Amino acid sequence: MTQRLRVTVWNENRHEKTNEKVRDVYPNGIHAAIGEGLGTNDFEVAYATLDDAEHGLTEARLNETDVLFWWGHMAHGEVSDEIVERVHQRVLKGMGLIVLHSGHFSKIFKKLMGTSCDLKWREADEKERLWVVSPGHPIVEGIGEYIELEAEEMYGEHFDIPQPDELVLVSWFEGGEVFRSGCTFSRGQGKIFYFRPGHETYPTYFNPQVRRILANAAKWAAPSTRDYPKYGNAKPLESIKAKG
Amino acid sequence: MTQRLRVTVWNENRHEKTNEKVRDVYPNGIHAAIGEGLGTNDFEVAYATLDDAEHGLTEARLNETDVLFWWGHMAHGEVSDEIVERVHQRVLKGMGLIVLHSGHFSKIFKKLMGTSCDLKWREADEKERLWVVSPGHPIVEGIGEYIELEAEEMYGEHFDIPQPDELVLVSWFEGGEVFRSGCTFSRGQGKIFYFRPGHETYPTYFNPQVRRILANAAKWAAPSTRDYPKYGNAKPLESIKAKG
Amino acid sequence: MTQRLRVTVWNENRHEKTNEKVRDVYPNGIHAAIGEGLGTNDFEVAYATLDDAEHGLTEARLNETDVLFWWGHMAHGEVSDEIVERVHQRVLKGMGLIVLHSGHFSKIFKKLMGTSCDLKWREADEKERLWVVSPGHPIVEGIGEYIELEAEEMYGEHFDIPQPDELVLVSWFEGGEVFRSGCTFSRGQGKIFYFRPGHETYPTYFNPQVRRILANAAKWAAPSTRDYPKYGNAKPLESIKAKG
Amino acid sequence: MTQRLRVTVWNENRHEKTNEKVRDVYPNGIHAAIGEGLGTNDFEVAYATLDDAEHGLTEARLNETDVLFWWGHMAHGEVSDEIVERVHQRVLKGMGLIVLHSGHFSKIFKKLMGTSCDLKWREADEKERLWVVSPGHPIVEGIGEYIELEAEEMYGEHFDIPQPDELVLVSWFEGGEVFRSGCTFSRGQGKIFYFRPGHETYPTYFNPQVRRILANAAKWAAPSTRDYPKYGNAKPLESIKAKG
Numbered sequence: 001m002t003q004r005l006r007v008t009v010w011n012e013n014r015h016e017k018t019n020e021k022v023r024d025v026y027p028n029g030i031h032a033a034i035g036e037g038l039g040t041n042d043f044e045v046a047y048a049t050l051d052d053a054e055h056g057l058t059e060a061r062l063n064e065t066d067v068l069f070w071w072g073h074m075a076h077g078e079v080s081d082e083i084v085e086r087v088h089q090r091v092l093k094g095m096g097l098i099v100l101h102s103g104h105f106s107k108i109f110k111k112l113m114g115t116s117c118d119l120k121w122r123e124a125d126e127k128e129r130l131w132v133v134s135p136g137h138p139i140v141e142g143i144g145e146y147i148e149l150e151a152e153e154m155y156g157e158h159f160d161i162p163q164p165d166e167l168v169l170v171s172w173f174e175g176g177e178v179f180r181s182g183c184t185f186s187r188g189q190g191k192i193f194y195f196r197p198g199h200e201t202y203p204t205y206f207n208p209q210v211r212r213i214l215a216n217a218a219k220w221a222a223p224s225t226r227d228y229p230k231y232g233n234a235k236p237l238e239s240i241k242a243k244g
Numbered sequence: 245m246t247q248r249l250r251v252t253v254w255n256e257n258r259h260e261k262t263n264e265k266v267r268d269v270y271p272n273g274i275h276a277a278i279g280e281g282l283g284t285n286d287f288e289v290a291y292a293t294l295d296d297a298e299h300g301l302t303e304a305r306l307n308e309t310d311v312l313f314w315w316g317h318m319a320h321g322e323v324s325d326e327i328v329e330r331v332h333q334r335v336l337k338g339m340g341l342i343v344l345h346s347g348h349f350s351k352i353f354k355k356l357m358g359t360s361c362d363l364k365w366r367e368a369d370e371k372e373r374l375w376v377v378s379p380g381h382p383i384v385e386g387i388g389e390y391i392e393l394e395a396e397e398m399y400g401e402h403f404d405i406p407q408p409d410e411l412v413l414v415s416w417f418e419g420g421e422v423f424r425s426g427c428t429f430s431r432g433q434g435k436i437f438y439f440r441p442g443h444e445t446y447p448t449y450f451n452p453q454v455r456r457i458l459a460n461a462a463k464w465a466a467p468s469t470r471d472y473p474k475y476g477n478a479k480p481l482e483s484i485k486a487k488g
Numbered sequence: 489m490t491q492r493l494r495v496t497v498w499n500e501n502r503h504e505k506t507n508e509k510v511r512d513v514y515p516n517g518i519h520a521a522i523g524e525g526l527g528t529n530d531f532e533v534a535y536a537t538l539d540d541a542e543h544g545l546t547e548a549r550l551n552e553t554d555v556l557f558w559w560g561h562m563a564h565g566e567v568s569d570e571i572v573e574r575v576h577q578r579v580l581k582g583m584g585l586i587v588l589h590s591g592h593f594s595k596i597f598k599k600l601m602g603t604s605c606d607l608k609w610r611e612a613d614e615k616e617r618l619w620v621v622s623p624g625h626p627i628v629e630g631i632g633e634y635i636e637l638e639a640e641e642m643y644g645e646h647f648d649i650p651q652p653d654e655l656v657l658v659s660w661f662e663g664g665e666v667f668r669s670g671c672t673f674s675r676g677q678g679k680i681f682y683f684r685p686g687h688e689t690y691p692t693y694f695n696p697q698v699r700r701i702l703a704n705a706a707k708w709a710a711p712s713t714r715d716y717p718k719y720g721n722a723k724p725l726e727s728i729k730a731k732g
Numbered sequence: 733m734t735q736r737l738r739v740t741v742w743n744e745n746r747h748e749k750t751n752e753k754v755r756d757v758y759p760n761g762i763h764a765a766i767g768e769g770l771g772t773n774d775f776e777v778a779y780a781t782l783d784d785a786e787h788g789l790t791e792a793r794l795n796e797t798d799v800l801f802w803w804g805h806m807a808h809g810e811v812s813d814e815i816v817e818r819v820h821q822r823v824l825k826g827m828g829l830i831v832l833h834s835g836h837f838s839k840i841f842k843k844l845m846g847t848s849c850d851l852k853w854r855e856a857d858e859k860e861r862l863w864v865v866s867p868g869h870p871i872v873e874g875i876g877e878y879i880e881l882e883a884e885e886m887y888g889e890h891f892d893i894p895q896p897d898e899l900v901l902v903s904w905f906e907g908g909e910v911f912r913s914g915c916t917f918s919r920g921q922g923k924i925f926y927f928r929p930g931h932e933t934y935p936t937y938f939n940p941q942v943r944r945i946l947a948n949a950a951k952w953a954a955p956s957t958r959d960y961p962k963y964g965n966a967k968p969l970e971s972i973k974a975k976g
Contacts, residue, residue, distance in 0.1 A: 377889050
């Protein structure tokens with residue numbers, strides 16, 4: 001594959017504007033840290049944020065996007081239903097979608113899952129250890145037995161999602177909970193990966209192993225080249241006997 | 245289990261009012277044929293239709309429903325979003341849902357699936373043969389190797405649904421198509437079964453094997469007795485070391 | 489269902505003979521603690537152990553068994569291949585199988601899974617907390633958000649099994665690992681449940697929540713009444729055009 | 733990916749020696765038709781057959797194989813258990829495996845599945861139409877809505893396999909049956925694809941769409957670069973409180 005994947009990183013980009021602590025960790029925004037982590041060898045990276053016109057997700061932008069990353073948290077409700085519908089249609093037609101951390105409560109993820117996507121949470125600077133449970137999956141290529149994050153927000157079960165197609169990572173938390181942290185789903189022609197870590201006050205998206213997961217996931221979620229299926233009224237392919 | 249399952253059969257009940265052919269096949273409505281097929285030994289059956297107040301799906305009715313059957317076709321758009329939301333919440337909290345035939349395009353099914361739920365279709369009085377592919381599944385208890393229906397509407401792949409948790413039945417059609425005809429899904433605490441046959445102009449819901457499937461499915465989808473999970477902010481169960 | 493399920497509890501029953509500590513915890517053997525926990529309301533319980541003739545698993549015994557429990561550890565290699573083959577055939581024809589703890593390395597489980605079934609382990613008297621991740625599943629009926637065991641052996645990922653049909657419970661361990669502790673599989677017409685806890689030196693099988701899980705699992709794994717599928721050469725159901 | 737995948741095509745190669753009709757269709761053997769179909773742009777192809785020393789599957793050969801194709805039919809029993817064990821270990825450690833047609837009854841496939849792998853069959857020169865049911869899957873990249881084969885052997889359900897991780901293709905047969913024709917499985921670190929068509933008397937492996945599927949499958953099944961998981965006794969990662 002000599003052609004680079006076209007990735008768009010969407011970020012709410014609000015914490016960065018209002019919270020000094022977040023700005024210290026992500027001076028150029030969470031989206032920039034994610035995009036820089038992907039690098040330019042395999043990826044052509046664009047950015048879009050909530051306060052851009054059409055949230056930066058114009059028809060043109062989405063049509064030139066193979067894989068969309070989604071980070072949102074405090075302003076899920078401000079994302080317009082029309083744009084959510086547009087992203088939804090693009091996923092069903094094959095665009096990959098990587099939903100990060102608090103994006104579990106985004107309109108687009110809830111729409112794709114059909115469930116509440118609710119969970120337990122706690123901000124207590126606690127240790128997280130993400131264990132690989134599908135060691136042959138391309139998303140964990142190059143990753144060891146686990147990824148350890150010294151301090152993160154906790155997300156705990158029950159996580160109200162449909163059973164994932166493949167469960168790739170499960171988190172252990174210092175405070176006593178577990179969480180299905182790396183989950184794949186297929187919807188229409190699109191591939192979706194939910195990846196848990198990435199609270200805005202921690203430098204998680206600078207972690208080399210996290211960055212490797214994100215790059216692997218983008219490659220895994222890349223669309224196949226294929227015509228969209230035909231739906232609706234269909235002529236018979238074989239002759240049908242007259243009945244009665 | 246000495247207590248009978250409380251089933252509500254919801255039917256759009258519009259074809260029956262406007263189409264003489266349908267009225268000939270289902271003089272008391274499709275819902276009545278479904279309910280009578282379940283019988284009164286194991287089930288306590290109630291009915292609800294689109295033109296009832298609140299479509300017959302009041303809070304009280306849903307709270308007294310263990311399993312809801314859904315048949316709709318020509319008037320999906322007339323089902324109010326508020327009632328769809330109410331049914332959705334009940335499914336996530338454990339109510340079983342059996343979606344029938346053209347209900348694949350109902351608001352509630354699309355909301356639960358997160359996909360377009362689109363498919364191919366043809367009305368040509370053609371033969372359908374539903375093959376059992378999960379022979380140990382309780383939904384096919386008492387069913388032979390396949391169910392043959394002399395004439396039915398055709399539904400063909402691609403059927404745009406998430407991969408089912410369990411694929412139970414696959415249809416062969418005379419005109420050359422196949423279809424995933426019996427599919428289970430779990431969403432929140434609720435169990436969902438999609439069952440393909442049942443076009444309004446055929447006496448499918450009087451077929452003894454189809455009736456057996458519907459009764460089995462209702463038992464399979466019955467809710468477990470269990471508290472709804474707690475979500476939201478959670479205290480640690482183990483002590484967390486101060487960092488830094 | 490007025491008829492009671494016929495359960496056979498198979499136990500290696502060697503630790504009990506050679507290890508005083510185990511005998512103190514399970515004076516009548518692990519099998520007796522499991523069987524007593526199931527009770528006699530819903531179950532008709534029989535026992536079989538390694539040192540019985542044919543390991544207690546005669547054709548007659550298996551033919552009268554709806555669900556088989558399996559506990560083994562130090563003597564997997566002494567189970568004869570012929571008996572393993574016999575149990576395998578019964579599972580494929582519909583007998584339920586509940587594999588417990590160190591039974592992950594039994595011949596029958598490895599034969600059904602097709603993988604090494606290997607894992608990490610540690611005996612360190614550590615706390616285990618089993619979280620429910622499929623809250624609508626009948627196996628966790630009546631169970632709270634988690635089961636806490638004050639001290640158990642640790643089993644850690646990667647657990648080399650095929651992806652389970654349904655992942656029901658995930659364990660958190662004090663020493664830092666996680667484990668897929670409650671997993672369902674379907675093989676042929678048989679249903680299989682693997683349940684992690686139950687090291688021989690801990691009173692795990694007296695825990696009321698563990699006992700509830702085992703009873704729920706036996707009911708879930710009960711066979712459906714259905715003819716075994718026909719295999720082999722088959723006549724056409726439709727006419728086939730001569731080619732060429 | 734500039735490096736070519738190392739594929740070994742294993743063929744029983746007995747029909748070719750004993751049956752003139754087969755020799756007419758596959759003068760260089762089924763393996764050659766498969767290998768030539770893959771081409772040399774993306775693949776480095778080697779061959780191995782039953783009558784080679786160690787069936788051509790020496791340790792050296794397997795260690796240099798990323799993806800193994802398997803075609804066998806009349807001589808499954810002649811494949812030595814030792815070689816089957818060797819292939820099994822390689823799959824669990826990451827080698828991809830593509831099992832073709834009558835390979836459903838090979839020792840290696842049955843060992844990996846844990847079921848009987850039985851099915852219905854008929855040789856009647858009948859039409860097969862393989863429908864795509866997972867349109868976003870990389871294995872059907874470049875494939876239309878279905879593949880039509882004018883004449884093939886029939887395989888019918890029930891096919892006694894574990895539920896596939898992903899069901900990619902479902903066959904319609906002229907004589908009235910359906911079959912799950914393209915199925916993925918993951919075992920250990922290895923990816924497995926079962927693909928139904930390919931009876932020895934039909935030129936199926938010269939069909940361009942079939943060849944596209946085989947090339948796609950090989951790419952999909954390629955191993956990830958990753959250390960094999962550690963199993964066995966494990967030291968705690970966190971401190972454990974003394975109990976009692």
